[in-house]
Amino acid sequence: MNIGKAAQATGVSAKMIRYYEAQGLIRPADRTEGNYRDFSDRDVNDLRFIRRARGLGFSIDEISRLLSLWRDDARPSREVKAMAEKHLADLDARIREMREMADTLRHLAHCCAGDERPDCPILSDLAGDRPQGVHAGNA
Amino acid sequence: MNIGKAAQATGVSAKMIRYYEAQGLIRPADRTEGNYRDFSDRDVNDLRFIRRARGLGFSIDEISRLLSLWRDDARPSREVKAMAEKHLADLDARIREMREMADTLRHLAHCCAGDERPDCPILSDLAGDRPQGVHAGNA
DNA sequence: GCTTGACCTTCCCTTGATGGGAAGGTTTAG
DNA sequence: CTAAACCTTCCCATCAAGGGAAGGTCAAGC
Structure with missing residues (x-):
């Protein structure tokens, strides 16, 4: 899934997806032979999570921590x-x-x-x- | 009155006074021989006006218009x-x-x-x- | 009269999340 | 094969504010 499709699927603009990657919020997407980003379903889920968290007003830093907690099955x-x-x-x-x-x-x-x-x-x-x-x- | 005194007298930081001047919100202050800004009472009043307007959340552009209206005795x-x-x-x-x-x-x-x-x-x-x-x- | 410290000057950089746009490479439909 | 649509990176702007550097000025005390 290239960045345009991912943007459409998640409601996060392509610009912002690249920004989140640069900020380390999401791991660097895989790349195709032609150097296009290639997003997995997991990436898409992360982006949806981020969009919702932004919708509640959380900052990028806060969302970074929320994502870690989300991924940690043993979080309190x-x-x-x-x-x-x-x-x-x-x-x-x-x-x-x-x-x-x-x-x-x-x-x-x-x-x-x-x-x-x-x-x-x-x-x-x-x-x-x-x-x-x-x-x-x-x- | 130099910028430090003006800042103290108005509650607007020296940095912001220079910024407001650069943005054209206030007219360029007079200068002393040593190139220090020299603020008149009128300047101080303008700065106080600006501080209060900022306190109500008006943007710089809006305050610029408010100042014009304030100075215009014939404003509606x-x-x-x-x-x-x-x-x-x-x-x-x-x-x-x-x-x-x-x-x-x-x-x-x-x-x-x-x-x-x-x-x-x-x-x-x-x-x-x-x-x-x-x-x-x-x- | 000189030194010292406090103050001033301009200039550039940073913030936070977002978008605009340019220059150039890739993919896809016809 | 070509043209359009899409992607890439890179730089710039937003908005009001502050940080800090390099260098000039002023005032107080000796």
């Missing part, structure tokens, strides 16, 4: 769960940050008339005027 | 509000995506015993076994 599920919970905490922290931004912005936009007049609480807030003191802490 | 607040709402929609979309990831991950972690045994619903899910069908759509 404790380790996988720990990774998942660590990543979950990261996600939740980022979500919280973004929600603070969004809430602040929503409030400011709500307070802005949005007409032809120049008065604008959004710009006032950015300029540092804080009449109402509603603002996310810019950590 | 409509334009500012439109930018804010556009950015808010982006934020909300990203938050939604991340929340889907987090919810899926939370469910999987909850279902994982997290002990010494190898059985792991997290890995099973990534591997493509979908006994329970609870999974965020990996768009």
Whole structure:
């Protein structure tokens, strides 16, 4: 199976397959006589695993460890769960940050008339005027 | 005021001040005889504006437009509000995506015993076994 | 007045995951 | 046999930020 077919079969672009190989996420694919990559079913499964893990927001490094655990029949599920919970905490922290931004912005936009007049609480807030003191802490 | 003082006064690192200048976000600072940048109060205000806008997640390009609007006494607040709402929609979309990831991950972690045994619903899910069908759509 | 240390300057490199595109080799269908 | 489709490697760009080197400037203390 060449890289184009593998990409189609897994939903991972050819570019990214080469990148994952270069990063050591997947082992170097076999090569045909003409130097084309030749993917086995196992490779395809690995790529699907990677795509799903990316879909959950895991980084390349994290996925590398997840793949090792996956391949290890004697893994303790404790380790996988720990990774998942660590990543979950990261996600939740980022979500919280973004929600603070969004809430602040929503409030400011709500307070802005949005007409032809120049008065604008959004710009006032950015300029540092804080009449109402509603603002996310810019950590 | 040299760049170090300006950085201290605004909470923007010297590196980033130079970067903003290079990107055309702020006008090139005056120079002393010794070729040091020399920041005016107005520059400092601009930098504070930029820091707050970054804190709300606006991109450099967006901040560039916000600064123009801020400096324009005849701006219609409509334009500012439109930018804010556009950015808010982006934020909300990203938050939604991340929340889907987090919810899926939370469910999987909850279902994982997290002990010494190898059985792991997290890995099973990534591997493509979908006994329970609870999974965020990996768009 | 000179030294020293703190600060500044520019320039280049790195990040992370992804894509664009060029130059050139291979395979496949007609 | 040719043309199109596909593959290869290599380099570049993204975005906001920081690291660090090499060298110039300034200020404080002696």
